[in-house]
Amino acid sequence: MKSSAIAVSGLRKTYGDKVVLDGIDFEVAAGSVFSMLGPNGAGKTTTVNVLATLATPDAGTVRVAGHDVATATKQVRAAIGVTGQFAAVDELLSGRENLQLMADLKRVRSGGRVVADLLERFDLVESADKMAATYSGGMRRKLDLAMTLVGRPRIIFLDEPTTGLDPRSRRTMWAIVRDLVAEGTTLFLTTQYLEEADQLADRIVVLDHGRLVAQGTPDELKRRLPGTHVRLRFTDRSALDAAARILPGAARDEQELILRVASDGESKSLRALLDRLDQHAVNAQEFSVHTPDLDDVFLALTGRPSTEAISQ
Numbered sequence: 001m002k003s004s005a006i007a008v009s010g011l012r013k014t015y016g017d018k019v020v021l022d023g024i025d026f027e028v029a030a031g032s033v034f035s036m037l038g039p040n041g042a043g044k045t046t047t048v049n050v051l052a053t054l055a056t057p058d059a060g061t062v063r064v065a066g067h068d069v070a071t072a073t074k075q076v077r078a079a080i081g082v083t084g085q086f087a088a089v090d091e092l093l094s095g096r097e098n099l100q101l102m103a104d105l106k107r108v109r110s111g112g113r114v115v116a117d118l119l120e121r122f123d124l125v126e127s128a129d130k131m132a133a134t135y136s137g138g139m140r141r142k143l144d145l146a147m148t149l150v151g152r153p154r155i156i157f158l159d160e161p162t163t164g165l166d167p168r169s170r171r172t173m174w175a176i177v178r179d180l181v182a183e184g185t186t187l188f189l190t191t192q193y194l195e196e197a198d199q200l201a202d203r204i205v206v207l208d209h210g211r212l213v214a215q216g217t218p219d220e221l222k223r224r225l226p227g228t229h230v231r232l233r234f235t236d237r238s239a240l241d242a243a244a245r246i247l248p249g250a251a252r253d254e255q256e257l258i259l260r261v262a263s264d265g266e267s268k269s270l271r272a273l274l275d276r277l278d279q280h281a282v283n284a285q286e287f288s289v290h291t292p293d294l295d296d297v298f299l300a301l302t303g304r305p306s307t308e309a310i311s312q
C-alpha cells in the first residue's frame with residue numbers, strides 16, 4: 001500500500017463564530033491525485049490554506065509529507081508547492097523573469113536551465129519575454145504552475161486551477177496534471193467542476209458547508225447512488241408490454257419503447273434479469289447499464305445541483 005502524503009483527522013477551523021471546517025478526516029496516498037469537490041464557500045480554500053501552513057487549525061491533526069503542520073511548518077513548506085486562485089505571478093515582470101525570481105528565492109542551482117526547461121515544458125517560450133500582464137488566463141495559470149514547480153515540490157496544491165478557463169486551456173492543464181502524477185508528484189486538487197474531478201482524481205471527497213458528505217473513487221461515488229439502472233429497448237409495443245409484465249416496478253417510456261429497471265449493475269443481477277426475459281421468450285433490442293454521473297452524485301448528496309450543472 002502507498003504511504004500517505006497527507007493525513008487529516010478531526011480538522012476544525014472557525015472564523016469568528018463561523019464554522020468553516022467542521023471536523024473533517026481524509027488521507028491522500030503519495031503519488032495520487034486527490035480532489036476536493038464543493039460549491040462556493042464550502043471551505044476548500046480554507047482546507048488548502050491549513051494544509052499549506054497558511055492558516056492554523058483550531059482542532060485536529062494535519063500531517064503533510066510526514067510532518068505536523070502545527071509544529072514543523074518549515075519542513076512542510078519545503079515539501080509543498082501551492083498554486084492558487086490568487087496567483088503569485090507578478091504582472092509587471094515577464095514570464096522568464098517571474099520564473100527566475102522564483103528560482104533565486106528558492107536558491108535553485110543552475111536556475112537558468114531550470115527556467116528554460118519550464119518555459120519549454122509549458123509551451124511559454126514564445127511569450128517568455130513579454131510582460132505577464134499581456135498573458136491570457138490560461139497562460140497565466142500555466143506560468144503560476146510552472147513557478148510552483150521550480151523547487152520540485154513532492155506535493156502540489158492546485159486550488160481551482162481551471163476556474164474561468166476555456167475548455168482548451170482546461171484540457172492543457174489536465175494534461176500537465178497527468179504528467180506530474182506520472183512523475184510521482186502528489187496532487188491535491190480543489191475544484192467546483194465534477195468533470196474535472198472525474199477525469200483526474202484517484203479519490204474524491206465532497207465538501208459541503210464544512211463537512212465531508214462523501215468520499216471514494218469516482219466510480220464508487222457514482223455507484224453509491226440509487227440511480228443505477230438497466231435500460232432495455234424493444235422493437236415494438238407488444239414486446240415492451242410483455243417485458244413490463246415480467247418486470248413489475250420498471251419505469252416505461254412508451255414513445256422510445258424503453259423500460260428502465262433499477263439495478264446495482266453487478267453481473268449477477270444482470271444475468272438474472274436477462275434470464276427472466278429469456279424464460280418468457282422476450283427479446284430486448286438494446287441493453288445498457290446507466291451509471292449516474294458525478295452531477296447526479298452531487299445532487300443526491302447535497303440536495304443541490306453542482307455549480308457546473310447550474311452554469312450549463
Ligand SMILES: Nc1ncnc2c1ncn2[C@@H]1O[C@H](COP(=O)(O)OP(=O)(O)OP(=O)(O)O)[C@@H](O)[C@H]1O
Pocket residue numbers: 015020038039040041042043044045046047192
Ligand atoms: N479569513 C477569513 N475570515 C473570515 N471568513 C473567512 C475567511 N476565509 C474564508 N472565510 C469564510 O469561510 C467560508 C469558506 O471559504 P473558502 O474560501 O474556504 O471556500 P471555498 O470552498 O474555497 O469557496 P470558493 O470556491 O468560493 O473559493 C466562506 O464562508 C468564507 O467567507
